[in-house]
Structure formats: C-alpha cells, structure tokens
Amino acid sequence: MYTDLVAALDIGGTKIAGALVDGHGRILVRAQRPTPARENGDTVMRAVEEVLAELTASPLWGRASGVGIGSAGPVDASAGTVSPVNVPGWRDFPLVARVRAAAGNLPVELIGDGVAITAAEHWQGAARGHDNALCMVVSTGVGGGLVLGGRLHPGPTGNAGHIGHISVDLDGDLCPCGSHGCVERIASGPNIARRALENGWRPGADGDTSAAAVAAAARAGDPVAVASFERAAQALAAGIAATATLVEIDIAVIGGGVGKAGDVLFEPLRKALSTYATLSFVRHLTVAPAQMGTDAGLVGAAAAALAKRTDAAAAGV
Amino acid sequence: MYTDLVAALDIGGTKIAGALVDGHGRILVRAQRPTPARENGDTVMRAVEEVLAELTASPLWGRASGVGIGSAGPVDASAGTVSPVNVPGWRDFPLVARVRAAAGNLPVELIGDGVAITAAEHWQGAARGHDNALCMVVSTGVGGGLVLGGRLHPGPTGNAGHIGHISVDLDGDLCPCGSHGCVERIASGPNIARRALENGWRPGADGDTSAAAVAAAARAGDPVAVASFERAAQALAAGIAATATLVEIDIAVIGGGVGKAGDVLFEPLRKALSTYATLSFVRHLTVAPAQMGTDAGLVGAAAAALAKRTDAAAAGV
Numbered sequence: 001m002y003t004d005l006v007a008a009l010d011i012g013g014t015k016i017a018g019a020l021v022d023g024h025g026r027i028l029v030r031a032q033r034p035t036p037a038r039e040n041g042d043t044v045m046r047a048v049e050e051v052l053a054e055l056t057a058s059p060l061w062g063r064a065s066g067v068g069i070g071s072a073g074p075v076d077a078s079a080g081t082v083s084p085v086n087v088p089g090w091r092d093f094p095l096v097a098r099v100r101a102a103a104g105n106l107p108v109e110l111i112g113d114g115v116a117i118t119a120a121e122h123w124q125g126a127a128r129g130h131d132n133a134l135c136m137v138v139s140t141g142v143g144g145g146l147v148l149g150g151r152l153h154p155g156p157t158g159n160a161g162h163i164g165h166i167s168v169d170l171d172g173d174l175c176p177c178g179s180h181g182c183v184e185r186i187a188s189g190p191n192i193a194r195r196a197l198e199n200g201w202r203p204g205a206d207g208d209t210s211a212a213a214v215a216a217a218a219r220a221g222d223p224v225a226v227a228s229f230e231r232a233a234q235a236l237a238a239g240i241a242a243t244a245t246l247v248e249i250d251i252a253v254i255g256g257g258v259g260k261a262g263d264v265l266f267e268p269l270r271k272a273l274s275t276y277a278t279l280s281f282v283r284h285l286t287v288a289p290a291q292m293g294t295d296a297g298l299v300g301a302a303a304a305a306l307a308k309r310t311d312a313a314a315a316g317v
Numbered sequence: 318m319y320t321d322l323v324a325a326l327d328i329g330g331t332k333i334a335g336a337l338v339d340g341h342g343r344i345l346v347r348a349q350r351p352t353p354a355r356e357n358g359d360t361v362m363r364a365v366e367e368v369l370a371e372l373t374a375s376p377l378w379g380r381a382s383g384v385g386i387g388s389a390g391p392v393d394a395s396a397g398t399v400s401p402v403n404v405p406g407w408r409d410f411p412l413v414a415r416v417r418a419a420a421g422n423l424p425v426e427l428i429g430d431g432v433a434i435t436a437a438e439h440w441q442g443a444a445r446g447h448d449n450a451l452c453m454v455v456s457t458g459v460g461g462g463l464v465l466g467g468r469l470h471p472g473p474t475g476n477a478g479h480i481g482h483i484s485v486d487l488d489g490d491l492c493p494c495g496s497h498g499c500v501e502r503i504a505s506g507p508n509i510a511r512r513a514l515e516n517g518w519r520p521g522a523d524g525d526t527s528a529a530a531v532a533a534a535a536r537a538g539d540p541v542a543v544a545s546f547e548r549a550a551q552a553l554a555a556g557i558a559a560t561a562t563l564v565e566i567d568i569a570v571i572g573g574g575v576g577k578a579g580d581v582l583f584e585p586l587r588k589a590l591s592t593y594a595t596l597s598f599v600r601h602l603t604v605a606p607a608q609m610g611t612d613a614g615l616v617g618a619a620a621a622a623l624a625k626r627t628d629a630a631a632a633g634v
Contacts (some may be wrong), residue, residue: 074597083597132473146564148470155565156449157598166559167593170485170498170551178595179558181487234487241496242483246560247463248472276484278495280391280400281474 005063007055007103009048010297011071011095012113013037013086018051019295020060021302026125027295029058041089047100052102066107067099068305069170070116070297073143077110077158085137097146109301110306111135111145111158116300117255117292118145119152123303125291126253134240134249135290136163139256142184142236148247151302164188168238186235189258196228215261229261230268244282244304255290322380323622324372324420326365327614328388328412329430330354330555332402335368338619342441344612346375358406362415369419383424384416385622387433387614388563390460393473394427426625428462428475430454433617434572434609435478436469440620442608443570446492450555451566453480456573459501459553465564469621481505485555494595503552506575513545532578546578547585554589560605561599572607579606 005028006216010017013035020029033047055061072084080096100108111119118127127133127147136144142164146153153160164184165177170179185191189211196214201224203209204217216227240252255265258265269287277285294301322345327334330352337346348371350364372378389401397413416426422545428436435444435452444464453461459481460554463470470477481501482494489498502508513531518541520526521534534542557569575582586604592600609616 051549076598111330115584148465153465153564155598156567157565159596159598160563160565162562162596165486165596166562167555168487170593179593214561225486238484238487242559245479245483247470247564248474250473276487276496278484278492279479281393281472281476293470 002235004306004309005060006302006309007032007052007064007067007106008298008301008305009051009067010113010116010301011048011069011084012083012297013072016047016051017298018055019298019302020055020058020064021299022227023306025299025302027088027109027298028060029055030036031041031055035087037087039089041093044087044089045093048099049102052099056103064106065172066109066305066309067103068301068303069095069099069108069110070113070301070304071110073114073159073162075110075112075158077154078156081109082110086129094277095201107308109305111301111304112143112227113297114143114161115145115152115154116304117143117296118147119299119303120292120296120300121253121255121290122147122152124299125296126288127251130251132249133162133251133253134161134243135255136254136259137256138187138236138254138258142188145244146247146249152307154304163239163243166239166242168235168242183235187232187258192228192232192258195231196225199224201225201228211261215264218264229264230296232258233265233268234272237269238276240285240287241273241276241282244277244278245286248281252285252287253290254284255292255296259289279291282293321382321623321626322377323619323626324369324381324384324423325435325618325622326368326384326386326416327430327432327618328352328365328386328399328401329614330389330401331366333364335372336614336615336619337372337375337381340511340623342616342619344615345377346372348372352404356400356406358410361404361406362410365416366419369416373420375447378388381423383426383626385407385620386412386416386425387425387430387617387618388412390431390476390479392427392429392475394471394595395473397427399427407417420443421626424625426622428471428618428621429460430614431478432462432469432471432475433458434460434613434622435464435617436620437467437609437613437617438570438572438607439464442613443566443605447568449564449566450568450570451478451480451560452570452572453576455504455553455571455575456506458624459505463564463566469624471621473551480556480560483556483559485552485559487581493582500552500556504549509545509549509575512548516544518542518545528575528578533583535581539598543581546581549575549584550582551589554586555593557602557604558590558599561594561602562596565598567602568605569602570607572609572613576606
C-alpha cells in the first residue's frame, strides 16, 4: 500500500517536527524547530518553513511525492486551515496553501494529530491488522482517531475521533470546551492529579504532583491514588464502549503519558469496559497500550499522505 | 445508484413485512404476517417463509436480484445470524441461509433495523443529500444508524449506530443492557412516561400514561411533563453530540413515536445540543424529524440490497 517517499510535518504547541519518510515508515531525514506558540501567525509559519527548507535541501527531496501534516486541532481539512488551541496566532490559518507553496506545489494532506497517531498505530503499531480501531492519546489532553473498514476515518474536516470531548457524565463538571463531563475532564493526566490532590493524596519529598507521581503512588497501594485512576478508567471505558457501540471497533489502543501508567490504568479499564460494553457485538472489544513512540505523529502524517497518493493512483488521477 | 428490483424483509417483534421494491424505492408487492414471537425458532421462520412465498409467487419475482433484510437486533451480519431481544426463539439463528434457501439462492444482505431506517432516510428522507448523518428511532427503545462518507456504515456485524446504548451518565441508572445511564434509559418513550409519573404528573381521564400523553401535557404547559422531555432531550443531545464528535456528522434525523412529539422535544434538544456539541467541527450540526413512514424498514432493507448489488457490479463481481 505505501510506496516511495513523502514529507511529513508534526505540528504541536511545543515543537514543529518534519521528516522525509519512505514507504516502509522509515524516517530518512529529520528537521525540528520549537513552536513560537505565543508569536503571531507569520512567525509560527516561518518556523514551519525553516523545517521544510531543511527537508527540501536534502538530495532525497526529489523523490517526495506529497506532504502529510498532522496538526494540533482543531483543523479543517476541507478548508485547509488550522486553529490549534495552543497556538493563538493561528486561527483559520491557511496552513495547507502555505505548506504547498513552500514545498514546490506538492499535494498536501492535512489531518488532526489524533488522526495522525491513529494512522501510525494502524500502519506499524498496536492496531496493525485491525480493520476497526480506536487509537487514543491520554496525556495533558485526551485525543484520538478511528480506523473503520480498514481505512483511516479522518472525517470531512480531519477531526474525527475526538473522544476526549464526548460527554460521559451529562451533569458533570464543566469542561473548558464548554460541555460537561467530557472524557478529558475526568481522565486526562492533570485531572487525575487534581482529583487525587482534592481527595487528600500528597506528593512525596520531590513535590511531584504529576499523574505519573499519582500512578507511582497507586502502584504502591495508596487508595486515593488508586481511586483517581479507577475514576479515569471508568470515564475512558464509557467513552471507548460508546465508540464501539456506535461504529463497531474491536480494539482500543491507548498511548500518551497516562497510557504508560500500566496496570493501575489498564486493570480498572478492562473491568469497567465489562460494565459499559454490554451488547453482543462489542463484548469482544480489547484494549492495548500504544506501541509507537515519539515519532508516531510524523509516521502517521506520512501514512496519510501515502494513502492519499495510493487512492489517487487507484482512481487513475 | 439503485436500479432493478429487490426483495425486502422488515423483521420486528410484532410483524414480519416483506415487499418487492424497485430502484426508485417504490413498493410493488407487499406481504405481511404477525411475528409469532413467543414460539420456537422454526415457527417464527415459517412466518418468514410464508411472506417470502407470497413474494416469489409474484410475476415480478423473476426480476428480483437480491434480498435485503432489516432485522430487530442484535444481528450478526458477518455470521448471517440474528438474536432479536424480543424473539427469544431466535438465538444465533441462521436467518441469512434460511432466507437464501427460500429465495432461490439470491444474494442476501442482512442489517440491523436501525441501519435499515437510516438507509431509507438517506435514500429518500430527511438525510438525503447528507454524506454524514445519524438517523435515530426514539420510541419503546432508542436505535439508530450511520451514514459516513456518503455510504451506509453498518459495521462488520451490521449493528453500528446503536446510540440507545451508549452511556451519557456513567453513574446513572442501571439499564436492562447491563450498563448505566444509557441514552435509551433516559430518553425512550417508556422512560419519559416513567419519569413524569415519578415526579407527580398524572394522566387525564382516559388514563393514558404513554409518552404521547406526556407530550400532550407538555404542550399544554405541565411543568413536570416539560421537564421529563427536557431530560430526554438532554440525553439525546449528549449522545448526538458524542456521535458528531467521534465521526463527524452534520445532521441527526429523529423518528419513532417520541420523534413525533414535535417542539416539546426538538426545542430543548436544539438548546441542549449547543451545550454538548462544542468543538468547531460539530457546532453546525442540525437535527430534523424523520420523513419516512412505516415503510422505512422495508425501503431501507431494499436500499442495502441494491447498494450491495451496485458495489458488486462496480467490482466486476
């Protein structure tokens, strides 16, 4: 399915990473800049252009047939624009046109970062071989993406799979998005830590109040830390079960910092899934930790660009 | 897209309807039997075979190129079996093989009844022209189906779109399915009526305690009746917003008895949607009442069979 070479961009609030990626998902050339997230839109774009300039300067650039972009969201793939929450200088910013101009008019494919991670896990990670999968990132926020019928499902605007902002507690706490009881509001790292602190958990001598510290306390048997992870697992299970019940998936892959917590997350998660995933066609649903590392965004953006090229070739375009 | 003639079966707990349907969705021949829902599996199957016998006796039968079945669920399209909750004699019943045998070995396409309704609304009803839609039936239960990327999304087993059994209240009331706070547990007709009665609403002289009676009371301004519909609308909105956030839909079509309640449902529903559908790519989401009548199941089953035929022709099968 994936052949030749494409350029990939992974654009987040902290860094802008770029790469040339071959048809086996190997990264051949890399470039990176910090995201000047507090600057104006053109300044942020200049950092993207510097990354692209390093890639186009490579002798391999001539083999690149397209550019894939995985960007912090929301994105609008139909308009070719992005409005990342953490990059206020970009609102409806015409990223696709600007990247195309900087990349010699190659075709550009834009997807959200959760969709990119999903493309990577489906191509080379924990969702490989699964035709219907949900892949999630549980860390500062909760994001995700879907594979349906063997193909990435970005949706018309490239944002599908935003499981962090479905409500699983309709009377629950207000979420910064404006809704109530969102999965992210209950299960993200900062919310796991907040809940533990509110319920009396205290950090060790190092003062570390991160979700990773709560996970360590949970592993050591601290009941408040355990309970905070159990509540996160319950929200994740309700969200995963809802996804399976709506679109039929057979695996949910969980990455990100919280996803690395191991058994303190996955044990209560599997237990809670048996509560919420009740119908016959979702009972076989499994959960698994993500396998892709920090390059998932780049590899996934490349996968999306390569898949688009393959589709176009199949259609005779 | 839809040409020629197919046979359609709409199998529910009360009746088994059959028809020959042309490529424009017109019903040319009809047959129907009550469902002997409390009898053993073979007795139920005999009723299906009687319906099919009427269809095969038609002079038009020779033009039929396939059979579409929309069945009460759960179904398993991959195995060709059905296990309708309200037909206990059918558990993993090999309906596809039995219908194929009774229909001269024509190809048979099986989908769940929510998916069938969706196919009908997308073909000829309120979802026509929408490439990404959720269609729902809100009555004794809450069912649904999805159109994604311009095509029906039945999922591998034909059950996708089961919005009635996603949890929007993870600590909520136990649902008969085993989960908690399901959309159906809050928004179905019987639950609208139960909640109104529990909160002090009393029926009129006719003693009618149906959701329709609660709707009439709400239209007349009874605050308890209004509140019960508002709560149902809130649960439906959370479920619809979750669906849009997960897969990107731009319309939700609501049919069934409760869907006919009109403004007492749709006004609070639209208001609640603005609370739960918050992300940029779901804010434009609209809701609309269903347009198809009681033949929706038959027309939708026919649509699925015709679409399958078209796919097979396109693939050179």
